[in-house]
Amino acid sequence: MWHLNSFHIQILLIELLFCWHLPRRSHFWLRLLLGGGLYVASLYLIPGGYFSPFLRIGWFTFGFLAMLLLSAALLWLCFDILPKQLVFYCCVAHTLQHIVHCLGRVFTFSLSISSRSLTGQAAQFVILLIVMWLGYYLFLKQTKGSETADIKNTALLLFAVASSLIIYVLSYWTTSRETDTIGVELFDAFSCMLLLGILLGTFRYSRAERENLVMMHVLRQEQAQHEMSRATVEVINRKCHDLKHQISALRSMDSPEEKERSIRDLEQSVMIYDRFVKSGNRDLDIILAEKNLLCEEKGIELHGILDGEKLSFIKTEDLYSLMGNALDNAIEAVSEEEEGKRIITLRVSAQGRILFIHVENPCSKKPLFENGLPLTTKSDQEYHGFGMRSMRYVAEKYEGALQAGWEDGAFCLDIVLPLPENTSATQGK
Numbered sequence: 154m155w156h157l158n159s160f161h162i163q164i165l166l167i168e169l170l171f172c173w174h175l176p177r178r179s180h181f182w183l184r185l186l187l188g189g190g191l192y193v194a195s196l197y198l199i200p201g202g203y204f205s206p207f208l209r210i211g212w213f214t215f216g217f218l219a220m221l222l223l224s225a226a227l228l229w230l231c232f233d234i235l236p237k238q239l240v241f242y243c244c245v246a247h248t249l250q251h252i253v254h255c256l257g258r259v260f261t262f263s264l265s266i267s268s269r270s271l272t273g274q275a276a277q278f279v280i281l282l283i284v285m286w287l288g289y290y291l292f293l294k295q296t297k298g299s300e301t302a303d304i305k306n307t308a309l310l311l312f313a314v315a316s317s318l319i320i321y322v323l324s325y326w327t328t329s330r331e332t333d334t335i336g337v338e339l340f341d342a343f344s345c346m347l348l349l350g351i352l353l354g355t356f357r358y359s360r361a362e363r364e365n366l367v368m369m370h371v372l373r374q375e376q377a378q379h380e381m382s383r384a385t386v387e388v389i390n391r392k393c394h395d396l397k398h399q400i401s402a403l404r405s406m407d408s409p410e411e412k413e414r415s416i417r418d419l420e421q422s423v424m425i426y427d428r429f430v431k432s433g434n435r436d437l438d439i440i441l442a443e444k445n446l447l448c449e450e451k452g453i454e455l456h457g458i459l460d461g462e463k464l465s466f467i468k469t470e471d472l473y474s475l476m477g478n479a480l481d482n483a484i485e486a487v488s489e490e491e492e493g494k495r496i497i498t499l500r501v502s503a504q505g506r507i508l509f510i511h512v513e514n515p516c517s518k519k520p521l522f523e524n525g526l527p528l529t530t531k532s533d534q535e536y537h538g539f540g541m542r543s544m545r546y547v548a549e550k551y552e553g554a555l556q557a558g559w560e561d562g563a564f565c566l567d568i569v570l571p572l573p574e575n576t577s578a579t580q581g582k
Contacts, residue, residue, distance in 0.1 A: 160203065161193070245349070441457070444480045487514045508553075508569070
């Protein structure tokens, strides 16, 4: 129990509690077992432990800070985590651990017992469990699925780091140079609780900001869908108007050659309505029918090799987000290409229990990439980058992956999804 009450082990336990839901790096368990074992043992391999002369400057020791930094390095080794997220979780863990330390000392001071006694150690361990449960209830219970702390307010995060360091230094000064009392420990714990409130408020603010972004994206998507539907109706109306004039002209024609040519033109006009309508997936047929009308209007060729039945396990709204965004991005990209290069290729196929979705289109200028996704060149980067991120979210929702790339003047988007046992489920669930 004394080992579990050690500072660096408590820090690691709290950090793992908060980071357990994050994406993990390859060979996670091997990294955690080897790195964690070395981390836990490292303190006992250093003469003097936290108070090693190698980690001291005068009265001040960097031992506790060194172990906190090592725990951060272990998190970086095991989890796919951004630097700001790493700083955030380390600050939360340090603040909670310090609350455990202060309340433990309040308990031992109240009973006039040693903190190293069995009762003192048991009390601190119980306090650790209670504080970890409260941390889970206040923070993790509010997250949704694999939601992470997307911290964007750098100034507020730096303030939290500075506050954490000040609390650490003043606490060590009090215990080493001043008279330590119940009042001092309670005030120390209260300061940590205020800091914890700032940290959790930072998380709630970033989440509210992200939810507002989602709502803005949804509203703009609805507006774009309305405009797209209106454009589709205009294309259909224009086609019908042209067909009416062609039929009238056909009736007045006497030459068999002219009639034959006019009939071929009519066939060409209605050919568009026969494309991509038998993919095997009703929802995909609707998406492709609408996108194909837009492609025909913009002079874009849309080619597909489709096994749509394999998409039946994807919910309708997710399929629209996945395929609709992919084709919209491709249509927007090739619209800027010269005629003859406006071609989009879509392939949906399965190999074994793996489904492959491939979208390819010409792209003269190589885009910039970040984390496997292209960066938008538009001014409203938050909004326009959201569509691609939402596609990756849908892919990961079905335990798959999405990757984009550019090679030899072609932009490629690849989505890989594992097929469930039953892939012939009813569509549009």
